[in-house]
Amino acid sequence: DAKTTQPNSMESNEEEPVHLPCNHSTISGTDYIHWYRQLPSQGPEYVIHGLTSNVNNRMASLAIAEDRKSSTLILHRATLRDAAVYYCIPLISNFGNEKLTFGTGTRLTIIP
Amino acid sequence: NAGVTQTPKFQVLKTGQSMTLQCAQDMNHNSMYWYRQDPGMGLRLIYYSASEGTTDKGEVPNGYNVSRLNKREFSLRLESAAPSQTSVYFCASTDNEGGNYGYTFGSGTRLTVV
Numbered sequence: 001d002a003k004t005t006q007p008n009s010m011e012s013n014e015e016e017p018v019h020l021p022c023n024h025s026t027i028s029g030t031d032y033i034h035w036y037r038q039l040p041s042q043g044p045e046y047v048i049h050g051l052t053s054n055v056n057n058r059m060a061s062l063a064i065a066e067d068r069k070s071s072t073l074i075l076h077r078a079t080l081r082d083a084a085v086y087y088c089i090p091l092i093s094n095f096g097n098e099k100l101t102f103g104t105g106t107r108l109t110i111i112p
Numbered sequence: 113n114a115g116v117t118q119t120p121k122f123q124v125l126k127t128g129q130s131m132t133l134q135c136a137q138d139m140n141h142n143s144m145y146w147y148r149q150d151p152g153m154g155l156r157l158i159y160y161s162a163s164e165g166t167t168d169k170g171e172v173p174n175g176y177n178v179s180r181l182n183k184r185e186f187s188l189r190l191e192s193a194a195p196s197q198t199s200v201y202f203c204a205s206t207d208n209e210g211g212n213y214g215y216t217f218g219s220g221t222r223l224t225v226v
Contacts, residue, residue, distance in 0.1 A: 030210070030211075031211065032210075032211035032212055034211075034214070034215075036215070042219060042220075043202050043204075043217035043218055043219050043220050044155065044202070044204075044215075044217045045217070046214035046215055046216065049211075049212070049214060051212070087154070091211040092211075093210055093211050095210070096142075096143075096162055096163070096208035096209075096210065097162045097168070097208070098143075098208065098210070098211045099145070099157055099160055099170065100145070100155075100157075100204070100215055101157070101171075102147075102154035102155040102156070103154055104153070104154050105154060
């Protein structure tokens with residue numbers, strides 16, 4: 001499995017951008033980088049994923065380093081609802097047998 | 113737009129009792145998964161089914177069995193519950209496109225074994 005490193009916790013002020021870093025130095029060339037978040041007492045929620053190019057959707061942006069050994073999830077304007085644990089998961093490519101392997105993630109606290 | 117539906121939402125069992133956790137998805141996904149999450153920890157994979165008719169063990173399969181009943185439904189059975197199986201159980205599904213597809217999770221079943 002690709003080894004993943006994320007900060008245990010981060011804080012951000014409401015209505016400001018948040019940059020959540022992730023290192024995945026052993027990722028393979030065909031492994032997609034997935035991000036999920038888990039709000040308190042809820043199941044994980046898909047945020048975004050990408051392979052090489054930066055990606056944008058309605059929830060967030062994903063910036064992937066050129067060497068793919070790190071990525072950054074960007075929340076453009078944090079709200080209180082964004083307080084959650086964020087998981088960065090390199091999804092090991094396996095011919096349709098891919099499995100998400102969760103680490104401990106980053107606990108994001110939003111300060112009003 | 114139900115997504116992934118899990119039943120029941122809460123359950124209390126006595127040690128040694130059996131039960132089946134149900135999971136159904138309405139997105140026509142090929143792959144389905146069962147995870148457990150203990151307090152303060154990340155999710156751990158119990159079993160998964162890459163396609164209808166196949167099942168495989170994950171990281172923590174001991175004490176569990178699964179059945180992929182059809183493309184929509186994937187059940188998890190505890191034959192003889194133990195206090196160590198007290199946890200929150202999540203079901204997930206996705207299309208297996210080599211990782212180029214997001215996973216959808218259910219809202220969980222909170223199980224307590226006394």
